[in-house]
Amino acid sequence: MIVMGMPSFPYKLIIPLLYMLVLSLPITSQLFLPAAPILLWLLLFYSCRFIDVSARPHIWVSVLPTLETIWYGANISDILTRFGHPFLDVLAWIPYGVVHFMAPFIVAAFIFVYAPEGSVKVFANSFGFMNLMGVIVQIAFPCAPPWYELREGLSPANYGMRGSPAGLARIDAIFGGFGYTIAFSSAPVVFGAFPSLHAATATCEALFLSYFFPVKFHLGPWRFDARILYWSYCFWLYWSTMYLMHHYLIDLVAGGCLATFSFYFFRTEEVRDAMERREALMEQAEREESGEPEEEVFSLEEAPFRHSSNNATSTHAASSANQPAQARSHGNAISEMPQEPLERDPIFTLEEGDAESPNHEPSQKNGNLSSMSSTFQGQGLTRPAVASSYR
Known part of the structure; x- marks a missing residue:
C-alpha cells in the first residue's frame, strides 16, 4: 500500500476500507477471511512494479542456465523448445494459459463442498502464503527466464526491459489476437523465473486433491485412480512452462518444493484427524465391496484356549x-x-x-x-x- 503508485492517495485507502466492510458482514466474511493470504499476494504482485529501481537487487542472467547444465547435464528447456508445432503450441497453451487460472477456484469449490470442515481455510492459507513467499523470492532474487537468453543472450538485464509472451505469441498468431502479448509486456514482475509459481500452483492443487479426494473408480474391467489424473495435469503443466520458454527445469523443482512445504506446514491436526477417520471408512467400504471376510474376534469365553488370571495354566x-x-x-x-x-x-x-x-x-x-x-x-x-x- 505504501509503494503503490496507482491508485494514488487517498483513493488507495478505499482498498482496506472495503476489505473491512466485507469482513463485518457474516456472509461475505466466510469467503474473504480465508482469502486474506491470497489477496495479500495479489496486492504485493501488483505493487512490486512501483518499487524504486535503486532499491532493487541485481538481475541474474546466467545463474539458472548454468545451474541447470551442472545439475541435469543439459539445458532441458532449450532442448524442449527445439521441436515446435502448432499442435504442441495449443497443447501447451491449454494448461498454462487457460486451466492454470481456473483450477484454483474449482479446487477450492470442491474442497468447500466435499472436504471436512475447515479444509478450505487450510487450502487458502497454503495457496496464498505459497504465492506470497514465491513473489518475495522473485523480488529479492530476480532471474531472467529462458526467453531472455534466446532474445538477448547473456547480456546484462535492467528493470526498464519489458516482458515477453515467448511461446504464447504463437497462440496470439493462431487465434488472431494480442491478449498474451499485451499481458506479458506489461507484467509487474518481468524477471520472476525462480521459483515457478505455475509449477507451485499445479503441485499444490495436486497435493490437496490427492489428499482429500483419492477417488478410485471402475470403468468396465479397468480400475482407475483419480490421483493419476491430478498428477498428469501437474506434469503436463511442467512441460508446457519449459516448452513455452518461460521457465527452466530448476524453476519447476523450486516451485514444487515450495508447494510441498506449504501443504505440510499449514495442514492442521483437525483436518488430519478427520481425514484419518474418513480413510478408515473408505477402507471398510472397499472390503465390503470386494467381499472380503471380516476378521473374527474371539472373547475369552469363545477362545479355543482359556487362560487363568495368573497366565500360568x-x-x-x-x-x-x-x-x-x-x-x-x-x-x-x-x-x-x-x-x-x-x-x-x-x-x-x-x-x-x-x-x-x-x-x-x-x-x-x-x-x-x-x-x-x-x-x-x-x-x-x-x-x-x-x-x-x-x-
Whole structure:
C-alpha cells in the first residue's frame, strides 16, 4: 500500500476500507477471511512494479542456465523448445494459459463442498502464503527466464526491459489476437523465473486433491485412480512452462518444493484427524465391496484356549468337555502344576526314565506324575487319553 503508485492517495485507502466492510458482514466474511493470504499476494504482485529501481537487487542472467547444465547435464528447456508445432503450441497453451487460472477456484469449490470442515481455510492459507513467499523470492532474487537468453543472450538485464509472451505469441498468431502479448509486456514482475509459481500452483492443487479426494473408480474391467489424473495435469503443466520458454527445469523443482512445504506446514491436526477417520471408512467400504471376510474376534469365553488370571495354566476346553468327569478332574490337577517347556511330553518321559537325560534329576514332581499315571492305568485309562487331557 505504501509503494503503490496507482491508485494514488487517498483513493488507495478505499482498498482496506472495503476489505473491512466485507469482513463485518457474516456472509461475505466466510469467503474473504480465508482469502486474506491470497489477496495479500495479489496486492504485493501488483505493487512490486512501483518499487524504486535503486532499491532493487541485481538481475541474474546466467545463474539458472548454468545451474541447470551442472545439475541435469543439459539445458532441458532449450532442448524442449527445439521441436515446435502448432499442435504442441495449443497443447501447451491449454494448461498454462487457460486451466492454470481456473483450477484454483474449482479446487477450492470442491474442497468447500466435499472436504471436512475447515479444509478450505487450510487450502487458502497454503495457496496464498505459497504465492506470497514465491513473489518475495522473485523480488529479492530476480532471474531472467529462458526467453531472455534466446532474445538477448547473456547480456546484462535492467528493470526498464519489458516482458515477453515467448511461446504464447504463437497462440496470439493462431487465434488472431494480442491478449498474451499485451499481458506479458506489461507484467509487474518481468524477471520472476525462480521459483515457478505455475509449477507451485499445479503441485499444490495436486497435493490437496490427492489428499482429500483419492477417488478410485471402475470403468468396465479397468480400475482407475483419480490421483493419476491430478498428477498428469501437474506434469503436463511442467512441460508446457519449459516448452513455452518461460521457465527452466530448476524453476519447476523450486516451485514444487515450495508447494510441498506449504501443504505440510499449514495442514492442521483437525483436518488430519478427520481425514484419518474418513480413510478408515473408505477402507471398510472397499472390503465390503470386494467381499472380503471380516476378521473374527474371539472373547475369552469363545477362545479355543482359556487362560487363568495368573497366565500360568491352560486347558483345552473342547477336549476336556468330552472326557469323563473323573478323568477331567485328574487332568485339571495335572494342569495346575507348574509346566516345564513342552519340548518332550512329561508323561511319556516317565517311560524312558530319568537316567536317560544327563541334565535331568529325579524330583518329587516326577514321582507325583508316576503315581498319577499308575492311577489312570488302574482306572482303565490309557496314556494317550491322559496326554490328550494334558495338552
